[in-house]
Amino acid sequence: MPRASTRRLVAGRGRYVDDIPAKGEVYAAFLRSPHAHAAFEVVNISAAAAIPGVVRVLTAENIDPVCPPWKCVLRNAPDLQSPEQRPLARRQAVFQGEPIALVVAQSRAIAEDALELIEVEWSERPAAISLEAAAMPDAVPAHENLKSNICWRFEHRSGDPDKAFADAEHVVLRRLVFARKTGVPLEPRGILASYDPSTNGLIVHVSHQMPHQFQLHLAELLGMSPLDVRVICSDIGGAFGIKMHIYPEEVAVCAASRILGRPVKFIADRVESLSSDVHAREHIVEARMAVNTSGMITAIDVDDIQGLGAYSVYPRSSTAEAMSALRAVGGPYRFDNYHALLRSVLQNKVMTGQYRSVGHPVAAAITEALVEDAAAVRGEDSIVFRQRNFLPTEAMPWVSPMGARMIDLSHHACLERMLTLVDYPRLRQEIDTWRQEGRIVGLGLASFVEFTATGAEAYGRAHVPVSSLDGVMLTMEPTGEVRAQCSASEIGQGIQQGLAQIIADAVGVRADKVRVALGDTAASPHGGGAWSSRGAAITGEVAWTAGRKLRNELLNVAAAMLQTTATSLDLRDGRILAADTGAERIAIGDVARTVIFHPYDLPAGTNAQMSVSHTWGRDADPFLPTNGVQASLVEIDPISGLVRPLRHWVVEDCGRIINPLLVDEQIRGGVVQGIGEALYEICRYTEDGQYGSGTLADYLLPMAADMPDIVVAHVETPYSGSQLGAKGAGEAGTCGAPAAVLNAVNDALRPFGGRIDAMPISPVDVLRALGKLPAKAGA
Amino acid sequence: MMASDEPTAEISCTVNGQPVRAHVPVRQSLVDFVRHGLGLTGSHVGCEHGVCGACHAVVDGRVVRGCLMLAVQVDGRTVTTIETDQPTAQMRALQDAFFERAALQCGFCTPGMILQASELLTRTAAPTRAEIRDALSGNYCRCTGYHAIVDAVETAAARLRDKAAA
Ligand code: FES
Ligand code: FES
Numbered sequence: 001m002p003r004a005s006t007r008r009l010v011a012g013r014g015r016y017v018d019d020i021p022a023k024g025e026v027y028a029a030f031l032r033s034p035h036a037h038a039a040f041e042v043v044n045i046s047a048a049a050a051i052p053g054v055v056r057v058l059t060a061e062n063i064d065p066v067c068p069p070w071k072c073v074l075r076n077a078p079d080l081q082s083p084e085q086r087p088l089a090r091r092q093a094v095f096q097g098e099p100i101a102l103v104v105a106q107s108r109a110i111a112e113d114a115l116e117l118i119e120v121e122w123s124e125r126p127a128a129i130s131l132e133a134a135a136m137p138d139a140v141p142a143h144e145n146l147k148s149n150i151c152w153r154f155e156h157r158s159g160d161p162d163k164a165f166a167d168a169e170h171v172v173l174r175r176l177v178f179a180r181k182t183g184v185p186l187e188p189r190g191i192l193a194s195y196d197p198s199t200n201g202l203i204v205h206v207s208h209q210m211p212h213q214f215q216l217h218l219a220e221l222l223g224m225s226p227l228d229v230r231v232i233c234s235d236i237g238g239a240f241g242i243k244m245h246i247y248p249e250e251v252a253v254c255a256a257s258r259i260l261g262r263p264v265k266f267i268a269d270r271v272e273s274l275s276s277d278v279h280a281r282e283h284i285v286e287a288r289m290a291v292n293t294s295g296m297i298t299a300i301d302v303d304d305i306q307g308l309g310a311y312s313v314y315p316r317s318s319t320a321e322a323m324s325a326l327r328a329v330g331g332p333y334r335f336d337n338y339h340a341l342l343r344s345v346l347q348n349k350v351m352t353g354q355y356r357s358v359g360h361p362v363a364a365a366i367t368e369a370l371v372e373d374a375a376a377v378r379g380e381d382s383i384v385f386r387q388r389n390f391l392p393t394e395a396m397p398w399v400s401p402m403g404a405r406m407i408d409l410s411h412h413a414c415l416e417r418m419l420t421l422v423d424y425p426r427l428r429q430e431i432d433t434w435r436q437e438g439r440i441v442g443l444g445l446a447s448f449v450e451f452t453a454t455g456a457e458a459y460g461r462a463h464v465p466v467s468s469l470d471g472v473m474l475t476m477e478p479t480g481e482v483r484a485q486c487s488a489s490e491i492g493q494g495i496q497q498g499l500a501q502i503i504a505d506a507v508g509v510r511a512d513k514v515r516v517a518l519g520d521t522a523a524s525p526h527g528g529g530a531w532s533s534r535g536a537a538i539t540g541e542v543a544w545t546a547g548r549k550l551r552n553e554l555l556n557v558a559a560a561m562l563q564t565t566a567t568s569l570d571l572r573d574g575r576i577l578a579a580d581t582g583a584e585r586i587a588i589g590d591v592a593r594t595v596i597f598h599p600y601d602l603p604a605g606t607n608a609q610m611s612v613s614h615t616w617g618r619d620a621d622p623f624l625p626t627n628g629v630q631a632s633l634v635e636i637d638p639i640s641g642l643v644r645p646l647r648h649w650v651v652e653d654c655g656r657i658i659n660p661l662l663v664d665e666q667i668r669g670g671v672v673q674g675i676g677e678a679l680y681e682i683c684r685y686t687e688d689g690q691y692g693s694g695t696l697a698d699y700l701l702p703m704a705a706d707m708p709d710i711v712v713a714h715v716e717t718p719y720s721g722s723q724l725g726a727k728g729a730g731e732a733g734t735c736g737a738p739a740a741v742l743n744a745v746n747d748a749l750r751p752f753g754g755r756i757d758a759m760p761i762s763p764v765d766v767l768r769a770l771g772k773l774p775a776k777a778g779a
Numbered sequence: 780m781m782a783s784d785e786p787t788a789e790i791s792c793t794v795n796g797q798p799v800r801a802h803v804p805v806r807q808s809l810v811d812f813v814r815h816g817l818g819l820t821g822s823h824v825g826c827e828h829g830v831c832g833a834c835h836a837v838v839d840g841r842v843v844r845g846c847l848m849l850a851v852q853v854d855g856r857t858v859t860t861i862e863t864d865q866p867t868a869q870m871r872a873l874q875d876a877f878f879e880r881a882a883l884q885c886g887f888c889t890p891g892m893i894l895q896a897s898e899l900l901t902r903t904a905a906p907t908r909a910e911i912r913d914a915l916s917g918n919y920c921r922c923t924g925y926h927a928i929v930d931a932v933e934t935a936a937a938r939l940r941d942k943a944a945a
Pocket of ligand 2: 186237492675830843882883884885886888889910919921923
């Protein structure tokens with residue numbers, strides 16, 4: 001079923017932040033540090049302030065009194081050391097692009113003119129840039145007085161990995177280097193903050209994934225009551241995790257509106273987005289896998305060095321990405337011994353943070369690379385190796401070495417389905433034929449587990465106020481239509497439609513009779529918003545229960561009106577029917593109208609409620625595991641070294657599917673972001689920390705002409721802990737695609753004896769692997 | 780709002796069938812003019828450097844990048860945006876097909892995609908999937924992965940051909 005709300009969007013009637021005006025609004029532009037690491041003093045703002053049309057020039061001097069600094073703190077990780085961060089940096093800039101001053105003017109263009117006239121004295125400091133260098137004990141510190149750039153060190157051991165490795169028949173080892181990338185939602189970050197001094201009220205329109213979380217933090221930082229801060233997230237032009245953090249710019253704009261007592265708008269331009277949105281996936285991972293004589297995986301050992309940038313991102317932490325990766329390593333397989341070591345490293349670069357499929361693609365890539373290697377040393381097809389090592393259905397529930405409860409997964413079934421889908425033996429033959437014709441072609445598979453719909457414990461135990469609960473309020477209109485107010489957020493994934501369908505089914509009305517409002521803190525209870533593919537699994541479950549409550553209420557009132565019992569009635573398509581004959585008794589609109597306009601007609605004591613609400617969050621299972629298999633067919637151009645994805649397949653098990661049309665498109669979109677991760681996308685910094693990927697000409701995104709058609713199929717294993725059985729689907733595409741593409745490229749390169757161990761896969765590395773360019777010095 | 784000494788120029792043009800006269804800052808881009816001067820916010824700003832295609836508008840029948848053209852350059856010309864109340868048959872067919880096929884998620888790229896695809900269908904009645912992909916390669920979509928967009932353009936093309944044959 002298509003999404004009703006997209007009628008507006010195809011007509012160009014969307015309302016993204018920059019489309020929303022406020023009377024008297026003025027526009028903000030930021031002066032940003034040109035240096036990766038420097039001390040500075042803003043020495044003169046008078047020339048900037050004197051430009052006609054400039055309303056105010058603000059620095060930390062002005063902002064600090066209305067907004068304290070913040071700092072990422074995780075109570076359950078007390079050793080995590082991240083420095084304080086401010087809306088505008090004060091005397092020290094720690095990454096290129098860090099905001100240090102703010103001009104508010106009658107137009108953005110004038111504000112930008114004024115930026116050039118702000119006088120700043122800079123004194124550059126050495127910068128910690130490359131991950132390897134920043135992680136060294138004697139590294140240049142990323143902040144003055146920092147003893148070590150290691151912000152967080154984590155080690156986990158379960159079973160006896162040392163013994164397992166000592167006893168192993170084969171040990172395979174891989175070192176994979178993952179470059180920074182970012183999410184690039186097509187709508188950049190943006191905010192319109194309108195402070196009204198007469199009521200001390202702040203209304204914020206913002207392109208953000210979780211209005212309630214944003215509201216809470218803003219209120220705290222600005223010393224206000226959340227009741228005085230209303231956050232509205234109308235249409236969001238893509239988010240992908242990028243818009244779930246507290247960024248200095250957004251807070252500074254709210255502070256500026258408070259100082260000026262008028263609406264202030266800031267819309268990041270693309271250069272600002274690429275250089276100040278969180279980056280992600282900067283990892284150097286060394287991993288080993290131990291395999292015994294029967295070809296069973298006995299142990300995995302992972303050493304992950306993760307780049308954090310200048311701060312651990314507020315409030316959820318940058319380290320969450322690596323922790324997520326370590327949890328997902330070896331996901332589809334049963335193995336008992338595990339050792340994981342993580343070092344998360346501060347650098348003079350923009351923060352890294354949660355981006356679509358947080359950490360999982362790193363885990364899938366390293367795991368599936370090791371699986372290929374292990375199968376190769378055993379001289380068997382990796383499919384056989386996977387099948388032998390998959391966690392069997394009958395062994396579930398099973399607790400993984402990192403403590404994740406593995407339930408309701410379907411590894412064998414998904415792989416079976418995939419082999420049929422790609423017509424495996426024929427495809428292998430075809431590849432052989434192509435190879436004989438001189439084409440460089442490869443097929444890669446990746447099985448994966450993705451943890452979705454994060455529950456309360458993940459952030460709760462860290463004392464980070466992140467709601468994993470959602471609230472849904474339903475109101476029966478006198479027309480027989482249902483108004484729903486939900487704490488989920490629509491960011492393009494289609495949850496608004498999904499919830500309408502769930503509520504419609506639960507109540508017994510048509511989906512077009514349900515109107516779902518989202519994304520406004522004034523219109524719904526506190527709740528989670530959009531993150532961790534949680535909409536269907538959590539908000540959907542809440543919506544179902546709320547819908548059943550409303551249905552029961554309607555049946556009870558109708559029974560009272562009809563002098564019968566609720567159990568002898570049914571509710572379908574907006575009509576109350578006799579349960580036995582199906583004969584229509586009364587329309588729900590008539591029930592609602594009686595309650596609202598003619599309550600005196602109801603039997604005494606009916607106490608009819610035409611609105612109900614329900615709140616729920618899962619306390620069992622901190623994460624809902626999902627699983628799937630992806631396959632990628634690629635061809636390499638021998639002259640340029642460019643990799644072309646020819647075809648891509650996904651078999652996904654995200655539990656019960658509410659809207660197949662929307663789920664498939666979520667998966668396809670995710671796959672293409674994963675292909676981008678594998679082949680093109682990189683945030684480059686020079687050695688001295690100058691950012692080099694600031695335009696879409698430098699930061700390459702997948703384009704229509706380069707992308708393959710994507711075949712999507714499903715295995716449905718409902719989550720056994722809920723009524724609907726839905727799990728997360730929105731990030732699965734991104735989770736497995738890089739691993740599948742990497743394996744495909746390495747399959748294509750195998751006849752040449754070369755191999756790629758870095759993402760994105762650069763044409764130069766491919767040519768080296770083909771032996772067409774000399775190997776890297778030292779490699 | 781404009782500051783008093785911002786250099787401006789007067790232009791007159793036709794926008795979505797209506798005559799428009801306006802004072803515009805000489806440095807203002809076409810997309811900023813239609814968005815902020817005229818309130819036609821269906822053309823979006825995704826990059827401001829001519830790569831993403833979100834800012835498309837149609838000037839004298841040709842799709843242009845609204846971020847690369849200045850407002851003063853449309854003086855005396857005809858501008859059409861996604862909001863036009865007289866969409867072409869191609870636009871209408873594409874809007875329906877995009878809606879039905881879920882060929883959009885956040886919708887930020889969609890107006891640009893539809894205008895660009897509409898130009899393709901005006902030129903080529905029965906484009907192949909590869910031709911559709913090529914024609915849309917100046918339009919970035921970060922959400923859909925393009926597959927559904929290609930499907931939707933194929934469907935719209937087929938419907939338009941059916942209509943023409945009827
Ligand atoms: S905004 Fe014009 S091409 Fe991107
Ligand atoms: S639908 Fe979001 S960018 Fe295309």
